[in-house]
Amino acid sequence: MVSLVVAIGDNHVIGKDGWMPWNLPEDLKTFRAITLNHDIVMGRTTFDAMKKPLPKRHTYIITRNEDYSFDHENVTVVHDFDKLLEEYKHKDEILYVCGGAKIYEYALPWVDEMWISLVDEHYEGDTFFPMFDEDDFIIEAKEKKEGFTLIHYIRK
Numbered sequence: 001m002v003s004l005v006v007a008i009g010d011n012h013v014i015g016k017d018g019w020m021p022w023n024l025p026e027d028l029k030t031f032r033a034i035t036l037n038h039d040i041v042m043g044r045t046t047f048d049a050m051k052k053p054l055p056k057r058h059t060y061i062i063t064r065n066e067d068y069s070f071d072h073e074n075v076t077v078v079h080d081f082d083k084l085l086e087e088y089k090h091k092d093e094i095l096y097v098c099g100g101a102k103i104y105e106y107a108l109p110w111v112d113e114m115w116i117s118l119v120d121e122h123y124e125g126d127t128f129f130p131m132f133d134e135d136d137f138i139i140e141a142k143e144k145k146e147g148f149t150l151i152h153y154i155r156k
Contacts, residue, residue: 002088002110004097005034007117007148008129014101015127018049026146027117034115035096041084041107044068046100060084060095062103085110105130113140114153121147 007027008014015021036056044063047070053059059075061068062084068077078084085107088095097107108130114137137153 001091001094001112002085002097002107003094003113003115004104004107004111005031005115006099006104006129007031007119009119009121009123009125011122011125012128012131013123013125014099014104014129016123016125018045021123021125022119022121022147024117024119024147027119027148030115030117030145030150035098038094038096039088040096040098041078041081041103042098043100043103046098046103081106101127101129108132112155114151116151116153117145117148118151119148 006014007020007022007024009021013021035054039058039060040054041060041062044061044065047059047061053072053074057074060078061070061075062078062081064079066079070077081103084095089110097103097111137155139151140154141152143150
């Protein structure tokens with residue numbers, strides 16, 4: 001199964017200067033609860049911004065740079081994103097797509113579900129989540145939290 005998890009501002013903003021433009025501890029706790037003990041995938045730029053792998057998750061780093069490497073038992077560098085997505089489409093295990101913008105855009109047609117935190121306040125940024133057709137999904141759950149609303153979408 002391929003899932004996607006993201007926090008989005010009202011203008012589809014997801015980043016500014018290489019990181020999130022907001023400080024929402026409750027959203028970070030939610031992200032942790034959703035992805036803990038699962039496999040996650042992100043682009044190299046997003047991974048580099050974190051500076052280290054997230055604990056209790058196996059991280060796949062997507063990069064076109066064939067020379068890029070990261071030596072850690074819970075990290076795998078991947079150059080063929082299609083192959084990784086195809087593999088998880090046929091597994092019961094979940095692969096969580098965690099950014100950045102190009103990775104989200106590429107993975108969007110593959111996702112079976114999305115966990116979107118809609119941020120309450122307006123923020124300016126330089127990185128945006130791609131537009132998607134909400135008619136392709138149903139809302140499984142919607143929960144108001146501190147500073148955002150968590151929406152769980154399931155593909156129809």
